[in-house]
Amino acid sequence: MSESSFTISDDWNALYIDGEWVEPGDRDELGVENPATRERVTTVPAGTEDDVDRAYDAAVAAQSAWADRPADERAEVIERAGELLDDHRDDILEALAVESGSANTKAFAEWQTARGMVDHAVGFADDLTTETSDSMIPGKTNEVQRIPKGVVTVISPWNFPFNLSMRAVAPALAAGNAVVLKPASPTPVTGGLLLARIFEEAGLPDGVLNVVTGRGSDIGDAIAGHPDADVMAFTGSTEVGKRVASKAAENLALPAMELGGNNPFVVTEDADLDAAVDSAVFGSFLHQGQICISINRHLVHESLYDEYVERLAERAEALPVGDPRDRENVVGPVIDESQRDQMLAYVEETVEAGATLETGGGHEDLYVEPTVLSDATNDMAAACNEHFGPIAPVIPFSDEEEAVELANDTEYGLAAAVHSGDLDRARDIADRIEAGMVHVNDQPINEEPHVPFGGLKDSGIGRYDGREIFEEVTTTKWVSVQEETREYPF
Ligand code: NAP
Numbered sequence: 001m002s003e004s005s006f007t008i009s010d011d012w013n014a015l016y017i018d019g020e021w022v023e024p025g026d027r028d029e030l031g032v033e034n035p036a037t038r039e040r041v042t043t044v045p046a047g048t049e050d051d052v053d054r055a056y057d058a059a060v061a062a063q064s065a066w067a068d069r070p071a072d073e074r075a076e077v078i079e080r081a082g083e084l085l086d087d088h089r090d091d092i093l094e095a096l097a098v099e100s101g102s103a104n105t106k107a108f109a110e111w112q113t114a115r116g117m118v119d120h121a122v123g124f125a126d127d128l129t130t131e132t133s134d135s136m137i138p139g140k141t142n143e144v145q146r147i148p149k150g151v152v153t154v155i156s157p158w159n160f161p162f163n164l165s166m167r168a169v170a171p172a173l174a175a176g177n178a179v180v181l182k183p184a185s186p187t188p189v190t191g192g193l194l195l196a197r198i199f200e201e202a203g204l205p206d207g208v209l210n211v212v213t214g215r216g217s218d219i220g221d222a223i224a225g226h227p228d229a230d231v232m233a234f235t236g237s238t239e240v241g242k243r244v245a246s247k248a249a250e251n252l253a254l255p256a257m258e259l260g261g262n263n264p265f266v267v268t269e270d271a272d273l274d275a276a277v278d279s280a281v282f283g284s285f286l287h288q289g290q291i292c293i294s295i296n297r298h299l300v301h302e303s304l305y306d307e308y309v310e311r312l313a314e315r316a317e318a319l320p321v322g323d324p325r326d327r328e329n330v331v332g333p334v335i336d337e338s339q340r341d342q343m344l345a346y347v348e349e350t351v352e353a354g355a356t357l358e359t360g361g362g363h364e365d366l367y368v369e370p371t372v373l374s375d376a377t378n379d380m381a382a383a384c385n386e387h388f389g390p391i392a393p394v395i396p397f398s399d400e401e402e403a404v405e406l407a408n409d410t411e412y413g414l415a416a417a418v419h420s421g422d423l424d425r426a427r428d429i430a431d432r433i434e435a436g437m438v439h440v441n442d443q444p445i446n447e448e449p450h451v452p453f454g455g456l457k458d459s460g461i462g463r464y465d466g467r468e469i470f471e472e473v474t475t476t477k478w479v480s481v482q483e484e485t486r487e488y489p490f
Contacts, residue, residue: 006088006197008095012042012189015051015213016196018058019206022051030185030213035101035333035366036323044188047214049222052180055210056228059151059178062207067148067176071126078125078174080202082118085111088198092162095190097324100161101332101366104324106287113447114166117465120449121170124470128176139484145477148176149254150230152473153223155216155244157236158184158335159290159388161191167449167464168233168256169195172473173208177231181211182223184236186335188213216240221247229253231473235292237386238412238458245461256462256472258454260386261414262296263444264407266429267308268400269301270421275441277311279419280392283443285319285370288334289343289390292459293415293437293444297376297383298394299406305396309374312392313358316370331390333366340366343389347371349381350393360390378406386412400425404432413456415444436460 013029014021024045032041045051066074085092089111096107133142152172156165165181172179183191192211199209212219220240224232225247232248234241238259245255265283267276283295300308324332334340340363347361350373360371368390376383376393383393397403407416407429416435420426423440430438436455439446447453452466462472 006091006194008041008091008098008189012193013044014193015045015047016193016200016209016211017051017055018210019200030188030215032099032186032188034098035335036098036325038365041098042189044193044213047212047219049219051212051214052219052222052226055180055212056151056226058207058210059180060228062205063148063150063176063178066178066205066208071128074174074176075122075125077199077202077204078118078122078170081170081198082115082122084198084201085115085118092190092194094325095194096162099187099190100158101335102287102324103330103332104327105330107324110160110163113449114163116449117163117167118170120465121174124171124174127470128474135480137482137486139482139486141481141483143479143481145479146474147477149473149475150177151228152177152179152231152233153226153229153253154179154181155220155223155234155236156181156183156191158186158191159287159292161187162194163447164235165191165195167469169209171469172231172233173199173204175470175474177473178208179210180223180229181209182216182219183211183213185213185215220244224248225250227251231256233472234258241460254472256464257460258292258464259458259460260412261292261455261459262384262386262410262412263293263415263435264297264299264433265295265443266403266407266416266418267298267300267304268403268418268420268422268425268429269303270425271304271419272421273304273307273311276419277308277315279417279443280312281315281319283417283445284392285316285331285390286445288331288368290334290339290388291445293446294388295392295417295443296386297378298392299397299403300394301403302396302398305394309358309372309394312394313372316372316392317359319370321367321369331367331370334368334389336366339388340368343368343387343391346381346385346387346389347373347391350376350383353380355380355382355393378409384410400429404429408434411458414459415439415455417442417444
């Protein structure tokens with residue numbers, strides 16, 4: 001391993017356990033491909049169950065000394081990590097372009113959110129406070145201490161790898177926990193090893209952060225079901241999340257689950273059509289629609305429907321598609337063949353079921369054309385599934401009751417947006433949509449480090465960001481002191 005480098009072109013072929021960069025040795029290796037060019041970016045070790053055990057051993061051994069460090073020392077390490085994000089911003093943007101197919105707008109938004117999250121986490125370092133409270137028992141004093149949970153496991157997906165790892169890792173570390181992090185296999189650097197490098201350089205003690213690369217299908221159960229995990233911070237699909245949560249629950253590790261979505265975008269009859277279409281284009285096609293909070297379904301009042309479809313299709317067709325390293329390009333490649341084939345199959349099935357393909361539907365290698373489908377209904381494949389692609393099924397509705405009914409007709413409840421010329425009407429619809437996050441006169445792709453983020457229904461359990469993430473990675477300890485002899489009834 002080369003020393004202190006942050007660029008994607010460096011050698012990343014190692015695990016990071018107990019402060020050591022562990023080379024693959026006789027382990028299998030996993031290739032990482034640039035989806036834009038199909039060139040090999042790097043290889044990383046396929047971590048084993050023994051590696052998982054070693055990572056937890058290191059975390060357990062390092063945690064209490066880290067928690068005992070004065071708050072300002074923990075804060076300093078997190079602050080220094082933030083400065084490294086600034087110093088190496090361009091390296092991080094490049095790595096996100098090459099490893100996850102992120103166009104510049106998305107890569108920058110990802111860096112910026114992660115940067116904000118690190119800043120937000122600094123404040124958690126001195127939030128491990130003790131509060132006193134009165135007692136019902138004469139002569140007793142109660143103290144409630146806020147303490148770290150212990151070992152936080154983080155499993156993250158490939159679509160926003162840097163931010164989705166950082167938004168769990170930074171608060172967990174700031175609050176005195178140790179971390180075992182498993183990044184997704186397509187993005188082991190931006191979702192894992194790069195964070196290890198940043199915190200190593202920032203002065204985090206050995207063992208406090210450990211990164212094990214490897215396939216979820218091989219080591220996922222060992223990580224999720226490890227008896228030393230106290231919190232299971234998982235971001236990914238609902239299907240895998242349910243399995244991970246049940247494994248974690250076997251050991252009573254708290255499942256903090258950020259899962260899939262099927263996010264409706266409602267446009268009422270009095271909406272500003274220009275503004276609604278601007279939001280729709282961004283919310284559907286940013287990062288090729290591969291965001292848990294992307295617009296999955298467009299629900300549009302029948303009076304605006306034809307014009308909306310026409311304008312959306314025109315705008316979709318005009319989007320520059322190509323290698324994200326060319327800053328002109330807005331739409332990059334999707335992550336791999338299996339994702340591509342799945343989303344194209346949804347489009348095909350939707351057209352077979354009677355929808356009209358207004359534009360798109362094709363692909364060149366991993367570049368899927370921005371696609372607009374009209375005459376769609378809620379039960380068609382591109383609408384009722386989380387398509388996770390640059391695909392916009394547009395569904396008409398005739399009144400607000402129907403809009404809300406359609407919006408809620410999904411097992412998910414992550415994010416939504418409503419466009420309307422009447423804010424009271426929009427607020428009313430927002431209140432009736434079953435989602436953890438609803439945005440008025442905007443689109444659903446929003447994340448702000450100080451505001452709680454998460455879903456209802458099958459979209460997850462718990463919240464990231466805000467004060468909520470601090471509460472998930474910490475707990476309380478009640479210490480009472482009986483200062484006068486207590487009188488018992490028997
Ligand atoms: P995924 O297939 O569920 O994988 C997520 C992570 O879980 C990866 O690191 C994966 O590793 C790992 N994994 C796979 N099988 C596992 C197992 N049996 N035990 C433990 N871990 C296992 O999701 P994805 O395809 O990477 O990401 C897309 C999904 O994430 C979408 O559904 C999206 O909505 C969701 N997501 C949700 C949010 C949110 O905040 N709610 C944010 C972003 C994405 P491998 O890569 O090695 O398989």
